[in-house]
Every structure is written in C-alpha cells, then in structure tokens.
Amino acid sequence: MIRKILTYPDPELKKKSLPVAVINEKTQELVRDMVETMYDAPGVGLAAPQIGVHQRIAVIDVSGRDEKPEIIVAINPAIVHSEGESYDEEGCLSVPNYAANVRRHAKVVVKALNLEGEEVTYNAEGLLAIAFQHEIDHLDGILFIDHLSNLKREMFQKKYRRMLQEGQVTA
Numbered sequence: 001m002i003r004k005i006l007t008y009p010d011p012e013l014k015k016k017s018l019p020v021a022v023i024n025e026k027t028q029e030l031v032r033d034m035v036e037t038m039y040d041a042p043g044v045g046l047a048a049p050q051i052g053v054h055q056r057i058a059v060i061d062v063s064g065r066d067e068k069p070e071i072i073v074a075i076n077p078a079i080v081h082s083e084g085e086s087y088d089e090e091g092c093l094s095v096p097n098y099a100a101n102v103r104r105h106a107k108v109v110v111k112a113l114n115l116e117g118e119e120v121t122y123n124a125e126g127l128l129a130i131a132f133q134h135e136i137d138h139l140d141g142i143l144f145i146d147h148l149s150n151l152k153r154e155m156f157q158k159k160y161r162r163m164l165q166e167g168q169v170t171a
C-alpha cells in the first residue's frame with residue numbers, strides 16, 4: 001500500500017524514532033509499504049518517520065534506471081565508521097521541489113539488521129553513503145535542510161513558503 005509522505009514543516013518529521021525491538025509480520029508489512037511508497041514517489045530512499053511511523057527503519061535503492069533494483073532494508077542502522085568528505089546535491093521526498101548541496105562523509109560503514117533479523121555490514125561510498133547518512137538523519141528527526149548554513153536555510157524557507165502559498169507543495 002502506498003502511504004502518504006509527510007512534508008516539511010510537519011512536526012512528525014522532527015521526532016526521534018525508536019529502535020525496532022522485534023521484527024515481525026507488521027514490520028514486514030511496513031517495509032513493503034515503504035518500498036512501494038519509495039518507488040512510487042520515486043525516490044532513492046525512505047525512512048519510516050516520513051510516513052509517520054517512528055521506528056528506526058529505512059529503505060534505500062540507489063540502482064540506476066537501467067539496472068536491476070537493489071533494495072536495502074536497514075533496521076536499526078548505525079554508522080560505525082566514517083571518513084572523507086563529500087559535498088553533493090541532495091533532495092528529499094519530504095521537502096519537495098528543493099535541492100541543495102550538503103556536506104557529508106564520503107564513505108561510511110553501516111551496520112543494520114535486515115528483515116530476517118540478521119546483522120549486515122555495508123561499506124558504502126558515493127550515492128549510497130549519502131543515502132545512508134540522509135536516511136539515518138531522518139530517524140533522528142533531522143532533515144537535510146538542517147545542515148544548511150543559516151543564510152541558505154533562510155533562503156530556503158522564503159522560497160518554500162512561497163511554494164506552499166502557490167500550491168506547489170501540499171502540506
């Protein structure tokens with residue numbers, strides 16, 4: 001089932017998500033919905049709080065259009081190592097029609113549980129490294145716009161308010 005994606009400035013997006021204690025049928029159903037919602041949007045990642053569920057779950061697929069889909073289901077993900085710097089353009093399904101460059105680590109090692117409850121380690125770089133950092137931020141109530149300088153964030157807020165007024169974004 002495709003769920004509604006919450007958009008900024010919905011306060012639900014600012015809440016911290018709780019670790020998943022048990023992976024059960026409900027978790028599987030939630031993940032199925034998240035994957036469906038992500039592909040429908042379409043986006044390369046979606047975190048549970050974006051659909052109003054405050055559990056530490058993210059789904060990611062950074063495969064290209066002509067590649068076969070590669071879904072990562074990350075439950076209770078944690079960055080255990082990070083290195084380097086990147087400064088790439090990001091967008092977010094919860095902040096429609098806006099993109100900005102964000103400073104991130106270039107490489108991260110992430111540990112997470114999969115849907116079977118097994119611990120998986122990801123050595124991520126490039127787009128996948130950015131996606132992990134972006135989605136894990138969501139689980140802590142942080143949006144990519146929170147990483148912008150004050151000036152850039154003010155500019156964003158002005159532009160976004162105008163888009164809301166003009167109905168380009170429905171909150």
Ligand SMILES: [Zn+2]
Pocket residue numbers: 091092093094134138
């Ligand atoms: Zn996002």
